[in-house]
Amino acid sequence: MRILVTEDHPDLQLELIDYLRMHGLIADGADSLFSMNEKLTGGQYQVVLLDLGLPDGDALECLTSLRQQFGLQLGIVIVSARGQPIERTQALNSGADAYLVKPVFLPELLAVLMQLAQRLEPKIHLTWYLDIIRRTLRSPGGEIIALSHSETSLLSALVEHKGVLNKEQLQCTLTPFLKLSHDYTRLDTLVCRLRQKVKMATGEALPLMTIRNKGYQCIDIMLVDSLRTQHLGLIS
Template sequence: MNKTHILIVEDDDDLREELADYLQFQGFSSDSAASLAEARALLEHTTMALILLDLNLPDGDALVLTHELSQRTAATPHLVIMTARGQTSDRIAGWQAGADAYLVKPINLAELNAIIQRLLTRTTSATPHAASTWRIEESAQTLYTPDNIAIELTGAETKLLATLFSRPGEVFAREHLCHALTLSPTITDTRKLDTLISRLRKKVSTHTGQNLPLNTFRNLGYCIPETLPSDE
């Protein structure tokens, strides 16, 4: 049985070894890198389910790696940032770069394991029914309905739907979606997000006569359902 593979990118030898031992104890397999160059070499030849990423590496700021990963055509691994950078601006930069979790050192291993389990469980349990019936082509900025009607999207609509469709069944907080759209997670900009979604729903309904499969969870956020009702 194949184990879930995790990449540890950390230049502190002791912490890197501690993380590797802990992951092995939890039933995962892992590779380790102490620099951006080593991480890139491993990612070129090995499929990772998740990356534990320190930001301050000897050969540069690891945020550049997150941007590189987002440009790949292959599935992007889950990303957990582990860093000494605890300022609000650092956290925002991490979320905007695509982090699934942001932990400030020293790392609590039990908390880290809970985050890893949550992320990987969502990946393995999610069924892409919604994504396979409603699909988005980012390069063309186009959304397709199950009966292949095309809806042209704006850049903001494309970023929004690409984020939501990436993980059917997961509720994305408004703040997370604001980061994806490079908005600030303020009351004003979360209202901009809500307005964007309202206009998008109307656009889809007007052009197709169908409802966009997007659920709203009060005080939580938005979610593309894993499975669509049979009559939709």
């Protein structure tokens, strides 16, 4: 596994790189978002360690961009001195796989990376399949999750849009005959419960991302017609 350590403090960057190399991992460094983005263009890294306190931009916005660009094929671990619950929540909702607070306990970092390596191993099916007729979702591992009408409508709207949908647009999709309001509590609760439901059923994270100050987006989910794909074994 090749890891890019994005950290602007030279001593800490070197400490992390040395520790990872000592445990058999390949690690390189970047000291800014610009340098990180340049090194990621070659596609040779499987994981990024990302410090939020970098000098040349908002790392949370960059996190969202990384997840949109690379999907779930890139592991993202936040390593930051910022330890407030709201910051950890924002980072995890924006696509981070894990969030570690400095000073990092290095064996814990190694354990997180080993766990992440299992998710990043190549699989036969990397795509999730959404059947809106049967209201089911098939995970890359083959598990079938039964969905409610609201859950199906939510995912269907996001998959068909192929981009970010704001909460007002989603709420209109889910409740087209109700007067819209700016209280999105029920929508956020629906998303939260759906993520938990999928995680409990499959052990995998649903590729439904919160895009900060914008809305929600789905990646790696394909709509299927159960009547035409049943013979392919995609839906059972």
